[in-house]
Amino acid sequence: MAEHLLEVRDLSVEFHTAAGTVKAVQNVSWHLDRGETLAILGESGSGKSVSASAVMNLIDMPPGRITSGRVLLNGRDMLAMTAEERRRINGARIAMIFQDPLAHLNPVYTVGWQIAEMVTTHGGAARDAQARALELLGRVGIPDPQAAMGRYPHQFSGGQRQRLMIAMALAMKPDILIADEPTTALDVTVQAQVLALLEELQQETGMGLLLITHDLGVVAEIADRVVVMNNGQIVETGLAAEVYRNPQHPYTRKLIDAAPGKGQMPQARDRSGAPLLRAENLHKHYGAFHALKGVGLTIMPGETVAVVGESGSGKSTLARAILRLDDPDSGSILYRGQDLMTMTPRQIFGLRRDLQMVFQDPTQSLNPRMTVFQLISEAWVIHRDILPKAQWKARVAELLVKVGLRPEHAARYPHQFSGGQRQRIAIARALAMEPKLIVCDEAVSALDVSIQAQVIALLDGLRREFGLSYLFIAHDLPVVRDFADRVIVMKSGQIVDEGPVREIFEAPGHPYTRALLAASLDPDPEVQAARRQARASQEERIPA
Structure with missing residues (x-):
């Protein structure tokens, strides 16, 4: 049998904690070949990231400990190598991009310096490193690469920062790229661009791509094979399409069943009667930036209104303005006929019990x-x-x-x-x-698919039990399809499309809405393959 590019054999990792020993990975085996994309799929705590960290020698020891196994790169066991040998491999032959690029880019150095450092660290000349950094910035689609060389990480969007991480990882033309949840918090269009970029770069270089994810849509879009992990063990492995069509393990079936976007869409609600909340002609400036441009919406009692759009579209600014956490410059916000814009702070304080918010990251919003x-x-x-x-x-x-x-x-x-x-x-x-109204600002975007389904079911059950209304800020269109009554689509601070959920998803009226829907990933590999073929055919028809 031919030698694999990377092979993990019987790997076990445990962590010693005050509460006892946690067996994070138990006798895991998988392999990756040149030019192949292998997805390791599972929920948080399944052990998928720990096994990848073992490959990169990134496990803190202690409290972690590799108790068994081998990690073979072209047949050589990296676990038996010296620290110096591992340093020569990491970055040069095996590179990694992480879920949160802002946490892994140094805020005090320019991005050009950080990419060039990858080259100089591995023995390259400073002049060559600068040229390579400039080349890579252009290659990953950063606008004006020369100017970008002198900018800092905070001056780029989330999608651009992920592209910067990819550029840094590719600096030494590695044989293997490990991508750990690279698109989890990205908008659907940016996610599609990042995945297309990874696939294109892989085709150019022939590198093996190891993708760590909990998103079945990402697996369907880019993976050749999939390894499914649960509680530190591999429960299923096979070709991505075969595993989706004929899952053998109950856990795999649970993940597939929990994927959003397959259920019945809510029926259109009767919107007669007095609205619970109505906002009209809201404007908000941050310096010269016009974040909201005459935005308005209506929420009826017991209704869920979803606001979708890319980062920077104004959806979170709208949510904060409605709750008067960030006052708009002009416009009106009527809650049960009372204008929140004219209320005193004491009157607003009294309304806080009716209007509540659930934020995207509970780790940040809950006092530790x-x-x-x-x-x-x-x-x-x-x-x-x-x-x-x-x-x-x-x-x-x-x-x-x-x-x-x-x-x-x-x-x-x-x-x-x-x-x-x-x-x-x-x-x-x-x-x-x-409360009467809960604003959910990306409240389920970072959750595993099965946990996400549980939280959505919980919110829907509470709506039915207590008559709650929701303003649901999201970029995950399949979740919106299953949960919302109405959809508002925002772009560049304006509403470009609005209507009942069925109308928006089955007959979108605006090109931007159609672009968002086209970029949304389906968990079925066959459906995604058909979509890719349709996109390719459309691009061929567009004249150069």
């Missing part, structure tokens, strides 16, 4: 020094008329059960929960105020 009980009951400390103190403990327990947690979780701290559980705590915290 407070227990779950303190986080949820804080609302009653501030608004003393909601609930007598003697009933706080019982109500916290009730809310935790309502969001799918247990009463005993009240004594724990946020870091003791998974991402999906923390988001449930944030929802329970919002419910403590007994």
Whole structure:
């Protein structure tokens, strides 16, 4: 049998913690060949990133420890190499791009210097390194590469920062590129561009691509083979299309069933009667930047209105303006007929209990020094008329059960929960105020597909039980399709399309809406293959 480019054999990794030993990876084996894309698919905690970190020698030891296995690069065991030998391989022969590029780009150095450093670190001349950095910036699609050389990471968008990470990883023309959740937080159009770029670069260089992901759509778009991991073990492996069409393991079936965008779309609601909230002609400037340009929307009682668009479209600015967390420059916001723009701070304070927000990252929005009980009951400390103190403990327990947690979780701290559980705590915290409207700002975008499905089902159940309304900010169109009643599409601070969810998805009226839908990924590899073929045919018909 021919030698594989990279092969992992019987790899086991464990971490020693105060609570005991965690077996993160258990007897895992897989291989990657030149020119191939292998996806390791699984939820948070499945061990997929730990196994990739072992390849790159990035596991902190202690508390981590590789207890068994071999990692073979062209037949040589990297686990038996010296630290000096590993340093010569990392970056030069095996490179890695990470989920959050801002956390892995140095904020005090220009991006040109950081890319060039990859070359000089591996023995290249400074002049050659600068030329290589400039070439790579152009290759990955950064506008005006010469000017970009002197800029800093914070001066680029999220999608551009991911392109910078790709440029840095490709500096030494590696044989293997490991991409760890490279598109999770990106808009659908930017995600499509990044995946197309990776595929194009792979075809040019023949490198093997190892893709770590929880997104079935990404697997369908780019992967040749897939390895499915759960609880540190491989439960299924095979060609991507075969695994999707005929999954053999219950966990794989669970992931496929949880993929959004396949259920029944909500029926159009009766919108007669008085609206719960109406915003009209909202404008917002940040210096010379015009973030909102005459935007308006209406939310009826019990209705979910989704706002979609790329980063910078103004959707989060709109959400903050409606809650008066960031006052618009002009316009009106009527809540049950009362104009929030003319209210005093004391009057706004009284309305906070009706209007709540759930943020994208619960790790940032939950105070790490407070227990779950303190986080949820804080609302009653501030608004003393909601609930007598003697009933706080019982109500916290009730809310935790309502969001799918247990009463005993009240004594724990946020870091003791998974991402999906923390988001449930944030929802329970919002419910403590007994609100009428909850604004969800990308509240499920970073969650695993099955956890995302659970949170969406939870929000929908709470809507039915309590008559809640939602303003749902999102860039994940399949989730919007399953959950929203109406969709508002924003671009460059303006609303370009609006209508019932079925109308937007089946007969989009604006070219930008059609572009967003075309860039959205389907979990079915055969559907994605047909879409790629259609895109290629369309590009061939467009004259040069």
